[in-house]
Amino acid sequence: MNASSKRIVLAKVGLDGHDRGIKVVARALRDAGFEVIYPGLWLSPEAVVRVVAEEDADWLGISILSGAHLILVPKVLDLLRQQGLSHVRVVVGGTIPEEDVPALLACGVEKVFGPGSPLSDIVGYFRGSQPVPQT
Amino acid sequence: MAPATETFLRDEKDLSSIWDAYERGDRRALARLLTWAENPQYRPMLYQRLRSRTQQPGSFVLAITGSPGAGKSTLIGKLLPGIRQRGHTVAVLACDPRSPVSGGALLGDRIRMPVMVEDQGVYIRSLAAPPGRQGIAENLDIRLALLERFGFDWIIVETIGVGQADVAIGDLVDCVTLLIPPESGDEIQWEKAGLLEVADLVVVSKGDLPGAGRTAAQLQQTLNLPGFPAKPILVVSAAKGTGLSDLVQQLETSPRRRQQEESQARRLLLLAQEILAQRFRERRELVAQLMEMARQQGWDDWQAASQLARGLMANHAADSP
Structure with missing residues (x-):
């Protein structure tokens, strides 16, 4: 089993103190057998990318409830690309209006989980897209 | 650090090129090797490569241990700026528990360790x-070796919240610092054998809370009995920032325990146990055969366990050059 196929960084980016949702998602993923790294609130895009690099994460889950997703998310994705980390798969959760989803997907986000997304969908997504184990 | 191709880590399945990047100081390659240290497929090769010595002086490896909520992560977060100000680079390995139920984990120590985003030190x-691993991640020895070779002056290992008997960390590091929060025991508690014995340094955390002084005084009285080796006891408050520079100073002059022969031997014992445990997990058919034989032969548990150890070792020997 390749241990690296189980590491997920869940991050809050920008001025957004609402962390109830991300903690619920973190718990569900922990209980589904993933290693979840939660670096806390109010991180800059640069700080998030630094965490992803240091932790050798396979996924980055960004939670945003501040409305700044169209500014912050593309910035994170640009930084990932600049630092040679474009293999990291990015998903976004939070209060994302339907009409903003295409823009996020277009900039490289793999999946958006808006309000009301069942936990089983989120866990199922991470299970389903798990890279094929090496060896 | 020159950004290599975008797909560097995605496409690179091959140890040599990751290793070369790591030797050039690429932090992404370091991160990947720290992941691969868990993978039995890569571990023998990593040990082999780590054998060749580098010129640089070794790291000072410090363990911070103590009960859950004692303030380990917070203290490390507060120590980092002081260590950096003295011109040292520092790596932290922060352990949190893996679930015995799901195998998952919530790793949240770094919340308490804010770092300047551009600081590569x-x-x-x-x-x-x-x-059941005494509060430390598996393959910690190889991860420490990877960080040491990368050139960090200090390496800090934070154990998970531990109890009285989680002493294995003592053989992997130079110095064990034990955190004890105020009001967490009385004189008799400090007489007991275990973790307190392997601690090189005892820190009463949350020094701003009432009772910290009393706890420190009790520890002082009980641990530093006449005729026994003295153990420094410090009071630190991460909230108020007091006692931190005393602690860093104390640590800088700490003796380095890893060089002791006895520690080296016990480190190998840990590794040997890991090898057997891994065989046990991988060769279920061998284990099933042995269980069947034990039933047929009417072995007692001691005999059965001895045969199991023998069988696993023979199996390991057959695969290893």
């Missing part, structure tokens, strides 16, 4: 430590 990595 700090590296923090979160690790999941399985249950």
Whole structure:
């Protein structure tokens, strides 16, 4: 089993103190057998990318409830690309209006989980897209 | 650090090129090797490569241990700026527990270790430590060796919240610092054998809370009995920032325990146990055969366990050059 196929960084980016949702998602993923790294609130895009690099994460889950997703998310994705980390798969959760989803997907986000997304969908997504184990 | 191709880590399945990048000081390659240290497929090769020595002086490896909520992560977060100000680079391996139920983990230590985003002199990595492993992640020795070779002056290992008997960390590091929060025991508690014995340094955390002084005084009285080696006891408050520079100073002059022969031997014992445990997990058919034989032969548990150890070792020997 390749241990690296189980590491997920869940991050809050920008001025957004609402962390109830991300903690619920973190718990569900922990209980589904993933290693979840939660670096806390109010991180800059640069700080998030630094965490992803240091932790050798396979996924980055960004939670945003501040409305700044169209500014912050593309910035994170640009930084990932600049630092040679474009293999990291990015998903976004939070209060994302339907009409903003295409823009996020277009900039490289793999999946958006808006309000009301069942936990089983989120866990199922991470299970389903798990890279094929090496060896 | 020159950004290599975008797909560097995605496409690179091959140890040599990751290793070369790591030797050039690429932090992404370091991160990947720290992940691969968990993978039995890569571990023998990593040990082999780590054998060749580098010129640089070794790291000072410090363990911070103590009960859950004692303030380990917070203290490390507060120590980092002081260590950096003295011109040292520092890596942190922060262990949190892995679930015995799901195998998952929530790794949240680094919340308490804010770092200047552009500071390349700090590296923090979160690790999941399985249950029953005395509070440390598996393959910690190889991860420490990787960080040491990368050139960090200091390496800090944060154990998971531990109890009285989680002493294995003592053989992997130069100095064990034990955190004890105020009001967490009385004189008799400090007489007991275990973790307190392997601690080189005892720190009463949350020094701003009432009772901290009393706890420190009790520890002082009980641990530093006449005729026994003296153990420094410090009071630190991360909230108020007091006692931190005393602690860093104390640590800088700490003796280095890893060089002791006895520690080296016990480190190998840990590794040997890991090899057997891994065989046990991988060769279920061998274990099933042995269980069947034990039933047929009417072995007692001691005999059966001896045969199991023998069988696993023979199996390992057959695969190893």
